[in-house]
Amino acid sequence: MQAGKTNFAKPLILVWTACIVIFLYTPMVSVVLASFSRKRYFSFPVENWDTRWYEKAFTSLSVRDLLFTSFSVAALVTICSVVLAFFGALAFARYDWKGRKLFQKIVLLPIFFPQAVLGLALLLWFSELGIITSWVTAVFAHMIWITPIVTLIVSIQVYSFDPALEEAAMDMGATRLQTLRDVTIPVLSPGLISGGVFAFLLSWGNFPLSLFTTGADQTVPEWLYAKMVSGYTPMVPTLGSLMMAGAAISLFVMYILYSLYKMRQKRRFAA
Amino acid sequence: MSSEISEPVLQLRNIVKKFGDFTAVDDINLDIGDGEFFTIVGPSGSGKTTMIRMLVGMDRPSSGDIILRGQRINDVPANKRPTCMVFQSLALFPHKTVGENIEFPMKIAGVEPGKRRERADELLAQLRLPLAYYSKGVNQCSGGERQRIALARALAYDPDILFFDEPLSSLDFRLRKTLEKELKDIHRETKKTFVYITHSLEEAMVMSDRIGIMNAGEMIQVGTPAEIYDAPRNKFVGEFMGEVNTIEVERVSEKHVRSLSDGTEFTVAREPDNFERGYLIIRPEIVKIGRPAEDLPNRVHGTVFNDYSLGSRIQYQIRSKSDQYQWLVERLQDEPYEGKLDDEVYIGWQSEDAILVSD
Amino acid sequence: MIRWLMQPGVRAAVPISILLLLGFIGPLLMVTGYSFMPPRTFSLTGTPTLANFISIISDSYYISFLWSVGLAAITVLILLVICYPVSYGMAKMFGPWANLVTMIIAVPLLVSENIRLFGWVLFLLKNGIADGSLQYLFGIHLPSILYKVPAIILGLVYVYLPFMLFPLVIGLSMVPNAVKEAAFDLGASRFQVFREIEVPLAMPGILIGSLLVFVLALGSLAESKILGGQAVIMIADDIESAFTFAQNWPKGAMLSLLLISSSGCLIFFLFKRIDLDRIIGRR
Secondary structure (H helix, E strand, O other): OOOOHHHHHHHHHHHHHHHHHHHHHHHHHHHHHHHOEOOOOOOOOOOOEOOHHHHHHHHOHHHHHHHHHHHHHHHHHHHHHHHHHHHHHHHHHHOOOOOHHHHHHHHHHHHHOOHHHHHHHHHHHHHHHOOOOOHHHHHHHHHHHHHHHHHHHHHHHHHOOOHHHHHHHHHOOOOHHHHHHHHHHHHHHHHHHHHHHHHHHHHHHOOHHHHHHOOOOOOHHHHHHHHHHHOOOOHHHHHHHHHHHHHHHHHHHHHHHHHHHHHHHHHHHHO | OOOOOOOEEEEEEEEEEEEOOEEEEEEEEEEEEOOOEEEEEOOOOOOHHHHHHHHHOOOOOOEEEEEEOOEEOOOOOHHHOOEEEEOOOOOOOOOOEHHHHHHHHHHHOOOOHHHHHHHHHHHHHHOOOOHHHHHOEHHHOOHHHHHHHHHHHHHHOOOOEEEEEOOOOOOOHHHHHHHHHHHHHHHHHHOOEEEEEEOOHHHHHHHOOEEEEEEOOEEEEEEOHHHHHHOOOOHHHHHHOOOOEEEEEEEEEOOEEEEOOOOOEEEOOOOOOOOOEEEEEEOHHHOEEOHHHOOOOEEEEEEEEEEEEOOOEEEEEEEEOOOOOEEEEEEEOOOOOOOOOOOEEEEEEOHHHOEEEOO | OHHHHHOHHHHHHHHHHHHHHHHHHHHHHHHHHHOOOOOOOOOOOOOOOOHHHHHHHHOOHHHHHHHHHHHHHHHHHHHHHHHHHHHHHHHHHOOOHHHHHHHHHHHHHHOOHHHHHHHHHHHHOOOOHHHHHHHHHHOOOOOOOOOOHHHHHHHHHHHHHHHHHHHHHHHHHOOOHHHHHHHHHOOOOHHHHHHHHHHHHHHHHHHHHHHHHHHHHHOOOHHHHHOOOOOOOOHHHHHHHHHOOOOOHHHHHHHHHHHHHHHHHHHHHHHHHOOHHHHHHOO
16 A cells, blocks of 8 residues: 555465465365275374275265255256346346335345245245155255345346347347347356356255255255264265365366357457 | 746655566656646656655655655655645545545544634635535535545645646546636645646646656656747657647758658758757648748648638648648638638748657 | 336346245245244144243243354454455455455355364364374374364354455455545554544445354354254254254244344344445446
């Protein structure tokens, strides 16, 4: 800010930021370390490195079921919430209409809501309506919390979207549908894609909503929780690590897709 | 209004500012007199903002000295310097009222609330703002009012030198003109030293006692508005003054030069020392057109291609027959050129009206 | 009315509104209804009564409620202090690197909360990573904080850190540098610039972050269960056990209602103070 004196603040802040990052990653590293330990009960330093728990996880049918359930829920949540959030974000940020301010607040409310309480309320709601809970009801429950988040992400993109683009397209004779397909969606696609990735990962890792709404089905986070409180097994860090690997792979795939998209754009407009 | 200055209040000695490999300000020496209105003019990227930030104390020069009333102040931070700046964005505190903004420097200095209020009212009056604005939010004020509030706040600090970083650049033309004059009036009323930076030479001309022209980190020319207008030191200054005709020329013999594009020869009244090659600068308003041009020593033959009305004046574009150079010629609105477009005409000027520069 | 419905904005709002009506507002109204039903009933047809409310305030539930409020408040304070410098760096110093730092900090959010909390268990466990390293390197043995109150605070601070950090970054980036420089130029010290300019102007971000963390921590369940053992019962634990083990839906509903309405008041206050368009759209 002024002559000279700022210089000492910057290294301090950098070091502090590094500490925070280490703090954030400590438990994840701990889980991975534990997953490679041979012992039945974890102790550190690890004496026998081993991958036997991974072998077990890959061959176990129940693990496959768990992963499949988690994946199905997350995939379905992603598709539905991105579609709803697309329209929601237009209403949130693109159009000016009476009632918009109220709409914005109602949409954001579920994000602030304690998830465990929301899960219980939904459990009550389903039983009152006579719906038997299963992984399908969990999809619905996840959507209540995740769709608003995706709406928020897409809205950020919509705020910077110039409405004149749509008007120009329609002025040149495009119908509403054509405008949507050829202008609105492509321009908003970065927001939609990142919203989708978030939706997938948040659903994939969600525990408090799943706990009360999956009924007889079980997702990985629920299983992990059950094992954590009822008795340690080395499968817990192993599956935990696999979950993290899944999240990392999805992020990586998104990053690759994004880079490819950028490169294609560059090549298209380079000529 | 001569270029002699009284006691210098601020002296710059070999000021250099580097950002990595890039030299933003390159070895500047300058004296600013007490009570002077000095304006630094330059295009964007010329280093003028970097310069003013060092003078105010927001940045520190890479080398060189800044001397305020005989004291080296390089290492004195902005909050300890008896100078302050009106920012380009004005930087009014959006969460404070007009009154709180103006009183801010006094509050910081520990002035008691009653005295602060008194001084704030004085400043509001001095800047022609209604006293009722004291409790108004700054975001409710118009552009011109915000300018005045920013100035009042800076004056409340009672600085030795007031710096201005293009504060008028975002305003529309008419308001800018009004405020330029008001600023000059305030300068006379307060008798403080004003250092102003702008990219508009026109603005500088209106207000300043002296002007310094910067380009690419260097101070190209310092002088009164008249000195700079009459004798620009190089092509950059000449063209920066406004629309001019610039012809690249080389020396033929004493006071004779030849155009590099078509070989036409011109005469000049003065030439710089060791002149070999350079530019001939001819202002549009001194160029004669049609009959009056025919007896002049320097002439060009061309066609009238277009005319543009500039309010009090009319500008003509004449395309030279020999090299297609697009000459600009200006006449007063009430004594226009009598001919038609596409006429073939002579344009010409007196030798002493053209300015010859080396670079 | 018809004309209002025909607006494109209204039509775009319809799908998500239906979702929230069926999955959020409906269930909430029902919970509200249940909370006034006679204890241990399983339908909404009973005679409305305040019995649940009375039994809750006459019982020791206030202890878990106070624990929740206290732990949430401590979490907010700790996070304000530890996040402020990082947010300042991200908003004002790191420049193009800020995006990378944002990514690095956001990624753990995508890993299930209970896996990350379990990682802390492994870290803090007797013979775990912290203890094991200390023994191995220095031969010392310190008592573990696991299953005690500090571990719960650690978990809350850990889980909600990004929810404080990102609003603070937005808040601080809304403070124009020139305004701070102007104050400094007018004689203010660093601390005066901080108090008079930076904090008031970053207040929307500070408020959002603090209230978000407070509300989320107030309703948190996993931290106290996984890291706290049974050291402290938080209000969400009580709600869960009322619904599940105790099978007393009306009581659970009333507890939820109390929790929701106290958070709701805070959120209402927050929404009144801030302009969402400005903060999200940065206009």
